[in-house]
Amino acid sequence: MDLESSETSKIKKHGQVVTFYESGVTKRIVNYQSGVKYGKEIQFFENGKKSIEITWYKNLFHGLVITYNKNGRHRIESYFNRGLKDGSIKLFYSNGSICTKGNYDKN
Numbered sequence: 001m002d003l004e005s006s007e008t009s010k011i012k013k014h015g016q017v018v019t020f021y022e023s024g025v026t027k028r029i030v031n032y033q034s035g036v037k038y039g040k041e042i043q044f045f046e047n048g049k050k051s052i053e054i055t056w057y058k059n060l061f062h063g064l065v066i067t068y069n070k071n072g073r074h075r076i077e078s079y080f081n082r083g084l085k086d087g088s089i090k091l092f093y094s095n096g097s098i099c100t101k102g103n104y105d106k107n
Contacts, residue, residue, distance in 0.1 A: 021046050031056075045070050057082055069094055079104075 012035035019027045025048050031039035037056035045051045049072040055063035060083030067075045073096040079087030085104040093099045 013032035014034055016029060016031050018029050021027050023046065025046055026044050027046075028041070028043045030037060030041040033039075037059050039056060041052075041054045041056060042050055043052045043054075045068075047070060049070060050066075050068045051070075052068065053064075053066045054061060055065070057063075061080035062082055064077065064079055066077050069075050071094070073094065074090075074092045076089070076091055078085065078089040081087075088101065088103050090098055091100040
């Protein structure tokens with residue numbers, strides 16, 4: 001059961017919420033403060049490897065966001081400041097080596 005799509009989504013969440021695939025593998029770990037995403041969230045592929053790591057600040061991406069491929073290697077690393085792209089970004093080949101890197105334009 002996925003709490004995000006069930007009746008319990010109407011409850012103001014506080015603390016860590018963990019959801020699972022039907023297989024029992026962890027699908028998502030996310031932290032809330034008074035119903036607002038705050039702190040670290042990790043999502044997983046059904047094979048158990050991470051798919052994304054996000055840091056939240058009042059429901060906004062804040063800090064480093066990393067997406068992974070199904071083999072557990074980095075796909076994208078990017079930085080955010082209270083929901084806005086800010087700082088560097090790196091794109092990776094499927095073997096984990098850097099494909100492209102740059103910085104977000106503040107304009």
